[in-house]
Amino acid sequence: MVEVGPSEESVTSAVGRLRTEVAEAHERGRRARLLYEIAELEEGSGDLSGAARDYLAAHTENDDFREPLEGLVRLLDRRRSLGNAAKVLDALQRAAVSPEERARAAILRAGLLEDQQNDAQGARAAAREATETDAGPGDAATGWLYLELLAARLDVPAERLEALHARAKLAESDDWRGLLLIDVARLVAADSDIDRAIEVLDEARALRGRASFAAATALEEVCTSDRVADANAVLRHRAGALESQGDFIAEALSSA
Secondary structure, three states: OOOOOOOHHHHHHHHHHHHHHHHHOOOHHHHHHHHHHHHHHHHHHOOHHHHHHHHHHHHHHOOOOOHHHHHHHHHHHOOOOHHHHHHHHHHHHHHOOOHHHHHHHHHHHHHHHHHOOOOHHHHHHHHHHHHOOOOOHHHHHHHHHHHHHHHHHOOOHHHHHHHHHHHHHHOOOHHHHHHHHHHHHHHHHHOOOHHHHHHHHHHHHHOOOOOHHHHHHHHHHHHOOOOOOOHHHHHHHHHHHHHHHHHHHHHHHHHO
């Protein structure tokens, strides 16, 4: 016996009822769940553009609600069809209103361009667009991360450095910020700007987080370079680095 799916009329009726509930719902979590149910109905009936819009709307109502994002990914991956994915992304672009929505749509487009079309340059441009939407720290950091990875792949060191530094500024914890600053310093040092690398490592060391010891160690290594312009500054920074390492070791021993 062949199973027959819901008719277009029944789907339209169910979606209409759910939209009425959305309009009457006062809690964002409830609205997110209802919008997600609408999107599932639309996806099942073949209305991919409508499903994409409502999955995105559901996630916007509650960005801790992961199922809508999984729905969007499913739409993109279901047939691995460029035309199908393009429709979904077009819907996302049209539905995106807030900076966060625009950033997420741009990041998804970057993923499509890189994974399905092997267009790293196009993906790089889309990732850059995501960083220019004035989105909140979470979405902005994702855009910068994508841009950093693509810049590394395409060997664009200046843009990779810019992205890495931006991620450090957006980092919520001092520990993570310190680790990112160490990576920034290493890139800067590789470009022969030792003095700037020392400044960045001093900044990381001053955070006094878990990355401070690693920053002090990296600072000592950088200070041994013969490319530093100011020899006296080298001695001062190296002494500071050694002192910091000694302090960390003493603290560790005292708390053991």
